[in-house]
Amino acid sequence: MGTRYCSNNCPYKVRRFNYFDYNKRPLDQLYKSPLYSRMDGQWGFAKWFQDVDKGTIPDQEWELMKLVRNPQVTVRMRGVMEKCTFCLQRVEQARIAQKVKAGASGDIEIPDGTIRTACQQACPAEAIVFGNIKDPNSRVSRLKQQARDYQVLDFLSTKPRLTYLARVRNPNPAMPDYHEKPLSFVEWESQGNRLEEPGEQGAAHGATPGGSTDEKGARPWPKH
Amino acid sequence: MPEAGPVYGIIAEFDSPAATLQAAEKIRDAGFRRWDVFTPFPLHGMDKAMGLKNSKVGWFSFLGGVTGYTCGMLMIWYMNALDYPIVVGGKPMFSPFYSFPPSYELTILLGSFGALLGMLFLNRLPRLYHPLLKNRRFASGATHDKFFIVIETADPKYSEAELRRLLESLGSNHIELVEE
Amino acid sequence: MAEALTHLQLQAPPAELAREPLVANQRPLGWISDTIAGVAEGKTPTWWWIAFSISFPMMLFGFGLIAYLISTGVGIWGPNHPVMWGWAIINFVWWIGIGHAGTLISAILFLLRQRWRTAVNRAAEAMTIFAVMCAATYPVIHIGRVWFGWWMLPLPNSNSIWPQFRSPLMWDVFAVSTYFTVSVLFWYVGLIPDLAVMRDRARTKIRKFLYGLFALGWTGSHRHWSNYEKAYLILAGLSTPLVLSVHSIVSLDFSVSQLPGWHTTIFPPYFVAGAIYSGFGMVLTLLVPLRKICKLEEVITLRHIDVICKVTLATGSIVAYAYGMEYFIAWYSGNPYEKAAFWNRLFGKYWYGGWAMIFCNALVPQLFWFRKVRHNLVLVFILSILVNVGMWFERFVIVIGSLYQDFIPANWGYFRPTWVDVCTYLGTFGLFFTFFLLFLRFLPLIAIAEVKAVAPQADPHHPLGGAKVQGHHA
Numbered sequence: 019m020g021t022r023y024c025s026n027n028c029p030y031k032v033r034r035f036n037y038f039d040y041n042k043r044p045l046d047q048l049y050k051s052p053l054y055s056r057m058d059g060q061w062g063f064a065k066w067f068q069d070v071d072k073g074t075i076p077d078q079e080w081e082l083m084k085l086v087r088n089p090q091v092t093v094r095m096r097g098v099m100e101k102c103t104f105c106l107q108r109v110e111q112a113r114i115a116q117k118v119k120a121g122a123s124g125d126i127e128i129p130d131g132t133i134r135t136a137c138q139q140a141c142p143a144e145a146i147v148f149g150n151i152k153d154p155n156s157r158v159s160r161l162k163q164q165a166r167d168y169q170v171l172d173f174l175s176t177k178p179r180l181t182y183l184a185r186v187r188n189p190n191p192a193m194p195d196y197h198e199k200p201l202s203f204v205e206w207e208s209q210g211n212r213l214e215e216p217g218e219q220g221a222a223h224g225a226t227p228g229g230s231t232d233e234k235g236a237r238p239w240p241k242h
Numbered sequence: 243m244p245e246a247g248p249v250y251g252i253i254a255e256f257d258s259p260a261a262t263l264q265a266a267e268k269i270r271d272a273g274f275r276r277w278d279v280f281t282p283f284p285l286h287g288m289d290k291a292m293g294l295k296n297s298k299v300g301w302f303s304f305l306g307g308v309t310g311y312t313c314g315m316l317m318i319w320y321m322n323a324l325d326y327p328i329v330v331g332g333k334p335m336f337s338p339f340y341s342f343p344p345s346y347e348l349t350i351l352l353g354s355f356g357a358l359l360g361m362l363f364l365n366r367l368p369r370l371y372h373p374l375l376k377n378r379r380f381a382s383g384a385t386h387d388k389f390f391i392v393i394e395t396a397d398p399k400y401s402e403a404e405l406r407r408l409l410e411s412l413g414s415n416h417i418e419l420v421e422e
Numbered sequence: 423m424a425e426a427l428t429h430l431q432l433q434a435p436p437a438e439l440a441r442e443p444l445v446a447n448q449r450p451l452g453w454i455s456d457t458i459a460g461v462a463e464g465k466t467p468t469w470w471w472i473a474f475s476i477s478f479p480m481m482l483f484g485f486g487l488i489a490y491l492i493s494t495g496v497g498i499w500g501p502n503h504p505v506m507w508g509w510a511i512i513n514f515v516w517w518i519g520i521g522h523a524g525t526l527i528s529a530i531l532f533l534l535r536q537r538w539r540t541a542v543n544r545a546a547e548a549m550t551i552f553a554v555m556c557a558a559t560y561p562v563i564h565i566g567r568v569w570f571g572w573w574m575l576p577l578p579n580s581n582s583i584w585p586q587f588r589s590p591l592m593w594d595v596f597a598v599s600t601y602f603t604v605s606v607l608f609w610y611v612g613l614i615p616d617l618a619v620m621r622d623r624a625r626t627k628i629r630k631f632l633y634g635l636f637a638l639g640w641t642g643s644h645r646h647w648s649n650y651e652k653a654y655l656i657l658a659g660l661s662t663p664l665v666l667s668v669h670s671i672v673s674l675d676f677s678v679s680q681l682p683g684w685h686t687t688i689f690p691p692y693f694v695a696g697a698i699y700s701g702f703g704m705v706l707t708l709l710v711p712l713r714k715i716c717k718l719e720e721v722i723t724l725r726h727i728d729v730i731c732k733v734t735l736a737t738g739s740i741v742a743y744a745y746g747m748e749y750f751i752a753w754y755s756g757n758p759y760e761k762a763a764f765w766n767r768l769f770g771k772y773w774y775g776g777w778a779m780i781f782c783n784a785l786v787p788q789l790f791w792f793r794k795v796r797h798n799l800v801l802v803f804i805l806s807i808l809v810n811v812g813m814w815f816e817r818f819v820i821v822i823g824s825l826y827q828d829f830i831p832a833n834w835g836y837f838r839p840t841w842v843d844v845c846t847y848l849g850t851f852g853l854f855f856t857f858f859l860l861f862l863r864f865l866p867l868i869a870i871a872e873v874k875a876v877a878p879q880a881d882p883h884h885p886l887g888g889a890k891v892q893g894h895h896a
Binding site for chain 2: 450451452455576582583584585586587588590592593596597600603604607608610611615618619621622623634635638639640641642643644645646647648649650651652653656657660661663664667668671674870871872874875879880881882883887888889
C-alpha cells in the first residue's frame with residue numbers, strides 16, 4: 019500500500035513512487051487539495067465526484083491526456099510504486115500466442131527474438147537485448163557469456179537479470195576518449211560535486227536504462 | 243446504630259497497618275472463613291496473615307501466552323507457506339526466525355489479556371454494587387487512609403457480640419454493622 | 423534460627439547516608455490522597471485552559487493537514503527520489519522512543535524494586551500511551567494508499583493475498599499495536615484503585631457514576647489485592663520484554679535492508695537505549711514544570727528528579743558508546759560505502775544533524791554527573807529538551823543521512839521538508855498535549871495507592887506504620 023520500503027531498500031533505486039495523481043491531474047495542479055476553486059467556476063472536489071477517473075483534469079485536457087498515455091507503459095494510480103516490468107504483458111501475449119499456435123503438440127518454447135520489450139523496440143541504437151536467459155542458445159545468453167558482461171553492484175548478491183556490456187576502449191593515452199578516472203566521477207566533478215536540489219531538471223538523473231544488455235556501454239552524459 | 247434491614251457483616255476500623263496485620267492474624271487463627279481486610283494499598287505480609295494461597299492469575303496469563311504463540315506461528319505458517327506462498331529473495335517459505343517477532347508480540351498481547359481478565363474474573367469484578375460501598379464510614383476511609391476488617395454474617399462462626407469484643411481487643415477504634 | 427535473626431537490633435544509618443524519603447515531610451497517607459486527587463478536582467485552573475487552547479487547535483490543524491495529505495498525495499511532504507522516507511518515519515521512531523520510558527518506569531523498575539518509580543509511573547505511562555498514539559498515526563498516513571492500510575492486518579481481502587511476514591514492517595504492525603494495547607491495559611490496571619479513590623471523593627453525580635463505572639467496584643479487599651498484585655507483576659514481567667522488543671523491531675526496519683548506514687546489527691540495542699534516553703528526557707520535560715504548577719513537590723521530590731537524571735545519564739552514555747562503535751566498525755570494516763555513509767553524517771550535506779546528534783546525545787547528558795546540575799531544575803528542564811532534540815536529529819541522520827547518498831551516485835538527491843511536514847509534526851504535539859491535559863484534568867496523575875504503599879506509614883514494621891519500638895511480629 020505504498021510504504022516505499024522497497025524503494026529504500028533498492029540499491030539501484032529503480033523504483034519510483036507515484037507521489038501524486040500524475041495520471042489524473044495536470045502537472046501544475048498536483049499540489050492542490052481537492053478544495054480548490056477551478057477556472058471554470060467549479061470546485062475541484064465536485065469535479066472529482068462527478069467522475070472519479072477523470073479526476074480534476076479540465077474536460078478538454080482529458081481527451082488529450084488519453085492520447086498521451088502509452089497503454090504499454092502506463093502511469094498507475096497515486097500511491098503505488100512503479101518500476102520497469104520487463105514488459106510482462108508482451109511476454110504473456112507471446113506465451114499465449116505460442117500456446118495457441120502449439121495447440122496439442124505441447125511445443126511452448128517461445129522462439130528467441132519474438133518478444134521485444136517496449137524500450138528495446140524504441141531504442142534507435144538497438145542497445146537493448148531481451149530474451150530467455152535460461153536458454154543457453156538465445157542471443158541474450160550468448161551476449162552475457164562474453165567477458166565484458168558485468169553486473170552493477172554485484173557484491174550485494176542481488177543477482178540482477180539485467181547486466182551491461184562494458185565498453186571496449188583503447189587504453190592508449192593518445193586516444194581522444196582517454197580518461198584517468200571512472201566516468202561517473204568525471205560527471206560528478208563536472209557538476210561541481212553538487213547534488214541536484216529537488217525541482218531541478220537533470221539530464222543525468224536516474225540510472226536505469228531498461229533492458230538486459232547494453233552493447234555500446236555507458237556514454238558520457240552531456241555536460242550542463 | 244439501628245439497622246433497617248438484613249446485616250451483611252461487622253466492620254472494624256483500624257488506624258495503622260501493623261495493628262491491622264496483627265488483627266488479621268488473630269481472625270485467621272480463630273478460624274473464620276468469610277472475612278476480608280480492606281486497605282487503600284496492598285499491605286506487605288497480609289497474604290500470609292490472612293492465610294491466602296498463591297494467586298491463580300498466573301495460569302490465565304500462561305494460557306493466554308501459549309495461545310498467542312501457537313496462533314501466531316500457525317497463522318504465519320498457513321498464510322506464508324501454505325495458502326499463498328510468495329518467493330521473496332529466496333528466503334524460506336516458513337522459518338521460525340522471521341515468524342518469531344509477530345508470534346512473540348502475540349504471546350505478550352494475549353498473555354496480558356489473560357492476566358487482566360483472569361484478575362477480573364478471580365476477583366468477580368466488575369461488581370458495581372457492594373454493601374460496603376454504601377457504608378459511609380467505609381467509603382470515606384477505605385481508599386483514603388484507614389484499614390478495615392469485615393466479617394460477613396454468612397460465616398458459620400459469626401456471632402456479633404463475640405466479634406465486637408474480639409475486634410475491640412485487637413485495637414479497632416470503631417466497630418459497626420453493615421447492612422446489605 | 424528465625425527468632426535469633428528477628429531479635430537483631432539494626433542501627434539506623436548515619437545521617438549522611440540516609441536516603442531522602444519518598445514522600446517528603448512525613449506526610450500522612452490521607453494527605454497523599456488529598457494532594458494528588460486535588461489536582462483533578464475542583465475548578466479547572468487557568469493555566470490548563472491556556473495550554474489547552476493552544477494544543478487543541480494545533481491538533482485540529484494537524485488533522486486538517488492529514489486530510490489534505492490523504493486527498494492529494496504523499497508528494498506534499500518532502501520525500502522524493504531517492505529519499506523515500508522523510509519526516510514521517512523520523513517522527514514515528516521519535517514518538518515511539520519517547521513512549522518507551524513510561525513502560526520502563528512502570529514495568530522494569532517495578533521488577534527491580536525501585537520504589538521511587540511510584541511518583542512518576544502514572545504520568546509516564548500516560549505519556550507512553552499518548553506518544554504511541556502520535557507515533558501510530560504516521561505509519562498509517564505515510565503510506566501511499568491509506569485506504570488500503572488494513573491490508574497489513576492478517577484479514578482476508580479480495581485479492582486473496584495475505585501479508586508477507588518476512589518484512590519487518592509487518593513485525594512493526596504487530597509490535598506497535600501490541601505495545602499500545604498492553605500499555606493501555608497496564609495503565610488501566612494501575613488506575614483501578616485510584617479510580618476507586620476518585621469515586622469515593624467525587625462530589626458530583628456524573629463524576630461518581632463515571633469513576634465508579636471504571637473503577638469496576640473496587641473495594642480494596644485484600645483478596646482482590648492479592649490477585650491484583652499478581653496480575654500487576656505478570657503485566658510488568660510481560661511488558662519488560664515488550665519494551666525491549668518493540669523498539670528492536672522498529673530498528674529492524676532499518677537493519678534488515680542493505681543500505682550503508684542502515685545495515686548494521688548494532689541497531690536494536692542502540693535504538694532501545696536511545697528510546698529510553700529520549701523517554702526519560704520527556705518525563706523530565708513534563709514533570710519538572712508539573713510538580714511546580716500542581717504543587718506536588720513533596721511527592722515528586724528532588725530525589726526523584728535526581729534519580730531520573732541519573733538514568734538519563736546512563737542511557738545517554740550507552741548511546742554515546744554506540745555512536746563510537748558505529749564509527750569504529752564503519753572504519754574497521756573497510757567497506758567504502760559504509761565509511762562514506764558515516765563520513766557524510768558529519769561532513770556531508772546534513773553535517774549539522776550529525777553534530778547536533780553527537781552534542782545533544784553524547785555530551786549533554788554528561789552534565790548530569792554533577793549534583794549541582796541535577797538539582798538545578800531550570801537546567802534540568804533545558805537539558806531534557808536538548809535530549810529530545812538530539813534524539814530527533816539522530817533519527818534524522820539515520821533516515822535521511824543514509825538515504826540521500828547511497829550506492830550509485832546518479833541516485834543521490836537532496837531532501838527538503840515542506841511546510842506540511844513541519845505542521846503535521848506540530849499537529850502531533852497538539853494531539854499529545856491535548857490528551858495529556860485531559861488526563862491531568864480528570865485522572866490522578868500520580869499513582870495514589872502505590873505512593874501510599876511506599877510511604878513509611880504503610881510499612882507494618884516501621885514505627886510510623888504502627889509497629890512497636892522493638893517491632894516485629896510472628
